[in-house]
Amino acid sequence: xxxxxxxxxxxxxxxxxxxxxxxxxxxxxxxxxxxxxxxxxxxxxxxxxxxxxxxxxxxxxxxxxxxxxxxxxxxxxxxxxxxxxxxxxxxxxxxxxxxxxxxxxxxxxxxxxxxxxxxxxxxxxxxxxxxxxxxxxxxxxxxxxxxxxxxxxxxxxxxxxxxxxxxxxxxxxxxxxxxxxxxxxxxxxxxxxxxxxxxxxxxxxxxxxxxxxxxxxxxxxxxxxxxxxxxxxxxxxxxxxxxxxxxxxxxxxxxxxxxxxxxxxxxxxxxxxxxxxxxxxxxxxxxxxxxxxxxxxxxxxxxxxxxxxxxxxxxxxxxxxxxxxxxxxx
Amino acid sequence: xxxxxxxxxxxxxxxxxxxxxxxxxxxxxxxxxxxxxxxxxxxxxxxxxxxxxxxxxxxxxxxxxxxxxxxxxxxxxxxxxxxxxxxxxxxxxxxxxxxxxxxxxxxxxxxxxxxxxxxxxxxxxxxxxxxxxxxxxxxxxxxxxxxxxxxxxxxxxxxxxxxxxxxxxxxxxxxxxxxxxxxxxxxxxxxxxxxxxxxxxxxxxxxxxxxxxxxxxxxxxxxxxxxxxxxxxxxxxxxxxxxxxxxxxxxxxxxxxxxxxxxxxxxxxxxxxxxxxxxxxxxxxxxxxxxxxxxxxxxxxxxxxxxxxxxxxxxxxxxxxxxxxxxxxxxxxxxxxxxxxxxxxxxxxxxxxxxxxxxxxxxxxxxxxxxxxxxxxxxxxxxxxxxxxxxxxxxxxxxxxxxxxxxxxxxxxxxxxxxxxxxxxxxxxxxxxxxxxxxxxxxxxxxxxxxxxxxxxxxxxxxxxxxxxxxxxxxxxxxxxxxxxxxxxxxxxxxxxxxxxxxxxxxxxxxxxxxx
Numbered sequence: 001x002x003x004x005x006x007x008x009x010x011x012x013x014x015x016x017x018x019x020x021x022x023x024x025x026x027x028x029x030x031x032x033x034x035x036x037x038x039x040x041x042x043x044x045x046x047x048x049x050x051x052x053x054x055x056x057x058x059x060x061x062x063x064x065x066x067x068x069x070x071x072x073x074x075x076x077x078x079x080x081x082x083x084x085x086x087x088x089x090x091x092x093x094x095x096x097x098x099x100x101x102x103x104x105x106x107x108x109x110x111x112x113x114x115x116x117x118x119x120x121x122x123x124x125x126x127x128x129x130x131x132x133x134x135x136x137x138x139x140x141x142x143x144x145x146x147x148x149x150x151x152x153x154x155x156x157x158x159x160x161x162x163x164x165x166x167x168x169x170x171x172x173x174x175x176x177x178x179x180x181x182x183x184x185x186x187x188x189x190x191x192x193x194x195x196x197x198x199x200x201x202x203x204x205x206x207x208x209x210x211x212x213x214x215x216x217x218x219x220x221x222x223x224x225x226x227x228x229x230x231x232x233x234x235x236x237x238x239x240x241x242x243x244x245x246x247x248x249x250x251x252x253x254x255x256x257x258x259x260x261x262x263x264x265x266x267x268x269x270x271x272x273x274x275x276x277x278x279x280x281x282x283x284x285x286x287x288x289x290x291x292x293x294x295x296x297x298x299x300x301x302x303x304x305x306x307x308x309x310x311x312x313x314x315x316x317x318x319x320x321x322x323x324x325x326x327x328x329x330x
Numbered sequence: 331x332x333x334x335x336x337x338x339x340x341x342x343x344x345x346x347x348x349x350x351x352x353x354x355x356x357x358x359x360x361x362x363x364x365x366x367x368x369x370x371x372x373x374x375x376x377x378x379x380x381x382x383x384x385x386x387x388x389x390x391x392x393x394x395x396x397x398x399x400x401x402x403x404x405x406x407x408x409x410x411x412x413x414x415x416x417x418x419x420x421x422x423x424x425x426x427x428x429x430x431x432x433x434x435x436x437x438x439x440x441x442x443x444x445x446x447x448x449x450x451x452x453x454x455x456x457x458x459x460x461x462x463x464x465x466x467x468x469x470x471x472x473x474x475x476x477x478x479x480x481x482x483x484x485x486x487x488x489x490x491x492x493x494x495x496x497x498x499x500x501x502x503x504x505x506x507x508x509x510x511x512x513x514x515x516x517x518x519x520x521x522x523x524x525x526x527x528x529x530x531x532x533x534x535x536x537x538x539x540x541x542x543x544x545x546x547x548x549x550x551x552x553x554x555x556x557x558x559x560x561x562x563x564x565x566x567x568x569x570x571x572x573x574x575x576x577x578x579x580x581x582x583x584x585x586x587x588x589x590x591x592x593x594x595x596x597x598x599x600x601x602x603x604x605x606x607x608x609x610x611x612x613x614x615x616x617x618x619x620x621x622x623x624x625x626x627x628x629x630x631x632x633x634x635x636x637x638x639x640x641x642x643x644x645x646x647x648x649x650x651x652x653x654x655x656x657x658x659x660x661x662x663x664x665x666x667x668x669x670x671x672x673x674x675x676x677x678x679x680x681x682x683x684x685x686x687x688x689x690x691x692x693x694x695x696x697x698x699x700x701x702x703x704x705x706x707x708x709x710x711x712x713x714x715x716x717x718x719x720x721x722x723x724x725x726x727x728x729x730x731x732x733x734x735x736x737x738x739x740x741x742x743x744x745x746x747x748x749x750x751x752x753x754x755x756x757x758x759x760x761x762x763x764x765x766x767x768x769x770x771x772x773x774x775x776x777x778x779x780x781x782x783x784x785x786x787x788x789x790x791x792x793x794x795x796x797x798x799x800x801x802x803x804x805x806x807x808x809x810x811x812x813x814x815x816x817x818x819x820x821x822x823x824x825x826x827x828x829x830x831x832x833x834x835x836x837x838x839x840x841x842x843x844x845x846x
Contacts, residue, residue, distance in 0.1 A: 005418055005843040012486035013835075018493045018817060035482055036475035039495040040441050045783045047505070047512040052368040058515055059445075082472040083401040083479075090398030093391040132353035136452060139464055143449035148441075152471060155448055159468055162461065163390035166349045173348070178340060181348055189355060202359040 023072055033079035038072055040148045063144050064211035065280055068273055071147030077265050078153075078258065085156050089163075096251040100170060108244050109174040116241035117175055123233055123303040124249075125172045125184030126194055130225070131165035133201040134158070137217040141210045150214075153262055157218065160259070164252055171248050193302055196295040203291075211270070215281060216288040218263045223319050224292050224312075226256040232311045233303035264326055271327040282329040289319070289330065346387040351380070354457035366455045372518035374590075375583035379456030382578055385570035386462070393465065397472070404476060404560045411553040412483040418843050422617035423488075423836035424827055425549040427680040429481055430490040431611060432542060432554075434679060435507045437477040438498040442511040443526060444470035450519045459578075462571045466527075469564040476560065480553040487839075488832050490679045493817040497679055500794065501816050502727075502785035503607075503671070505735045509782060510604050514597075516778075520579065521593050527572035529597035533638065535565060536630040537605055541612045544620040580645040587646050592774070599652040599767035602659075603734035609664035610671065613693065614685060622696035627660045652767040658743045661697055665705040670739045672712065673724035676809065679818050681827035684713040704746050721826055725809065727786045731764035732779050733771050737786075740764050756780060 015021070016030035019039035024030055046057045056063060061071075068074075080088070103109065112120075138158035145151040172181045188194050200221070207213045230252045237245045246253075271278045293316060300308035320330050340348070357365050369376075388396075410416070420426070444467050451463030485491035498504045514525035543558030579586045609623035621629075639649045668682075675682035685693065690709065693701045712722055728737035742748045752769035754761045756776040763769040772779045788794050792801055795811040813820045822831050 005415060008415065008839070008843045010415065010487070010839050010842070013489070014486060014492060016482070017485055017491070017495070019495050032475075032479055035478055040438075040474060040478075041445070042438065042442070042495075042499055042508075044499045045788075047509040047783050048516040048778050048781045050516045051518055051778070052371065052516075058512060082397075082468070082475050083405055086394050086398040086401055089390075089394040093394050097391065128353055129355055132457075135353075135464070136460075139448050139452040139460075139467075142467070143445060143452050151445070151448075155444075155464075155467060155471065158448075158464060159390060159393075162353075162464070163394075165353050166389050166391070169348050169352070173340070173345075178344075178348065181352060185352070185355065189358075199359045202357045202365070205357065205365045206360045 036081035066211040074149040099247040126188040134161040193298040220288040351457040382458040385574040430680040440474035524593040532572040595650040610667040613664040683827040733768035
């Protein structure tokens with residue numbers, strides 16, 4: 001049956017769902033981010049305890065020491081729901097694909113100067129595993145965190161880090177033979193330069209407080225690693241051997257700038273909630289900052305040689321200023 | 331897949347392996363059993379995770395690209411449907427009640443699938459299955475959101491949608507789908523994969539989605555139809571994951587077979603019971619019907635599922651025993667369920683009604699062995715009562731099955747005039763189940779099922795009233811207080827479709843849009 005409708009305006013009975021209205025200050029038009037996020041996680045009347053963690057409910061606020069009156073106080077400034085997330089990432093991958101295509105067509109890997117190539121391979125390729133560790137840590141937060149407002153972007157972050165590990169893999173395949181990835185993995189497993197970082201990452205993999213893990217991975221470790229590698233080391237490689245590596249790591253640079261806004265907003269919200277939270281978040285930050293700084297020192301040296309200490313200390317200074325701006329005491 | 335076409339030296343499979351399982355490593359600063367603490371306790375033996383065959387090979391950049399393209403198209407249609415008052419092109423506003431059932435009963439399960447696959451995607455030791463599970467976790471949040479977004483516009487104009495997250499945690503019949511997923515996610519990761527990845531996504535998914543999506547298409551709901559079609563390519567990936575998972579478990583060790591078989595038996599029955607709601611929707615709630623529940627069961631379970639079990643026979647997997655009962659039940663359950671919802675129509679968030687005479691004739695034709703004999707007389711009596719102004723509402727509360735949580739409404743497989751009850755003793759208490767299938771599930775894990783939050787028990791215990799209610803006050807009326815606790819607007823969300831606000835508004839708005 002085909003019905004031709006005239007254009008008429010009918011008055012809606014309500015603008016949004018009750019649970020959304022309750023969080024946005026009344027019944028008014030809500031965004032897709034809000035309707036696709038607020039209140040989606042179950043909070044009451046769970047039927048059974050997990051066999052694998054009977055001390056907890058399926059979703060349980062006690063899985064972190066952080067306390068929030070309202071877990072939907074967390075907001076993603078990017079307003080990512082699945083649709084906006086994938087459309088945004090599709091645009092970023094299109095830009096990255098163009099860079100890889102350009103480099104592959106002109107075989108820029110082969111003509112890339114040997115010393116710079118060695119250095120790029122040594123520093124970048126073991127980072128595949130660090131990105132994979134972050135995938136695991138962020139999927140942990142997505143699984144065991146509380147409230148869709150924070151768990152949803154954690155899953156996006158996990159998948160982004162898988163994407164980053166895959167871009168790094170492609171850099172390896174572009175610069176050299178596939179075996180180079182095995183060599184890098186061996187370095188990750190055995191080389192003294194990588195052991196402090198691997199140790200720190202493995203300790204994160206068994207960290208049970210998901211918000212501590214969020215801080216350790218997304219705020220602290222990435223807060224040092226991304227500026228160090230994708231700015232400092234990339235600039236140094238560019239000075240020596242041209243912009244090829246800067247082109248091929250463009251995704252990471254853009255990604256870090258964008259995701260930092262979400263990480264900062266989350267840290268700020270957690271800290272502003274209470275002085276207990278402020279102290280807790282500050283403790284976690286201090287603890288993982290020392291750990292991450294020490295773990296990154298030999299990596300910085302691999303990437304920057306003599307200038308590494310100064311570079312790392314500048315990165316650290318910037319990080320401390322960022323932390324202070326968010327209300328974290330270091 | 332863009333990035334893969336550049337592979338000159340490497341095959342697709344090798345290249346994908348470098349992009350996924352090549353990323354993992356065996357930890358040594360922390361023991362692997364501490365990093366992956368949950369993948370051994372169920373007794374499933376995995377000797378070699380590298381034998382996992384990736385069911386699909388999609389890198390993240392390809393995933394973003396294809397999924398974004400689908401999202402752009404889907405939201406363009408959702409927007410157009412909303413802007414043009416597409417809801418007024420529906421066959422009949424009774425149809426909207428199927429969407430209420432969907433958003434309260436199914437969409438929250440999509441969310442649970444998202445979290446469940448994030449959990450399994452963190453916990454399985456093999457990198458290959460982890461990546462596949464995480465992609466499914468991501469797809470599942472897509473599904474809950476596209477469903478909420480396409481029904482958002484209905485919520486603006488119709489009742490019963492407004493509190494779906496609140497209701498799934500409380501309303502009596504919603505504990506059926508809720509407890510199903512709570513059961514799966516609280517099981518170990520391998521059982522979750524059999525429960526959701528295999529039994530639900532592979533064996534039963536067509537019985538859920540084909541009826542809803544075709545129902546939407548037949549009844550003029552462009553919005554719901556589009557999210558359904560758009561989800562299909564995701565579902566195809568989920569099905570291959572479920573199948574790979576079961577094959578992998580069975581190929582790894584012969585000791586896995588009895589464990590897997592028991593899970594298949596359990597989850598096929600659990601899923602079949604949940605699908606009672608779909609059967610009722612198909613036979614009673616769609617103004618323009620697609621096919622009967624019985625026909626759908628025969629095509630999607632007996633034929634397609636039969637072929638699947640034939641395939642799995644080489645591993646020693648048998649068709650679950652409960653199928654015998656399901657084969658008898660297919661001629662009854664939709665009628666029994668609708669009769670129950672009709673009686674308890676005061677406590678549901680959607681409208682109920684008796685089928686019109688031509689609709690009863692359709693049911694007679696589709697159910698020649700049962701409808702006229704067992705159900706038509708009761709339905710005609712209720713219709714007659716309603717005509718006389720005595721619409722029947724049942725004011726007592728039904729007993730629920732301890733496992734599937736459906737009210738005791740099913741009949742004995744051997745006698746459709748006798749309600750089926752089964753009883754088990756556990757630690758000095760009696761527990762009731764609706765069938766041999768549910769009793770066997772209970773008896774195997776009583777310590778789990780005694781935890782169930784049974785809505786009727788909870789009401790009788792006084793746990794389902796608003797905080798300010800005082801049951802000891804003279805003249806206290808429990809039902810209106812329970813409805814308040816449910817956030818169910820008495821007189822607007824519930825009761826008969828005839829005379830409802832939805833019915834009046836739809837008629838008035840459609841007149842406005844079609845007449846000059």
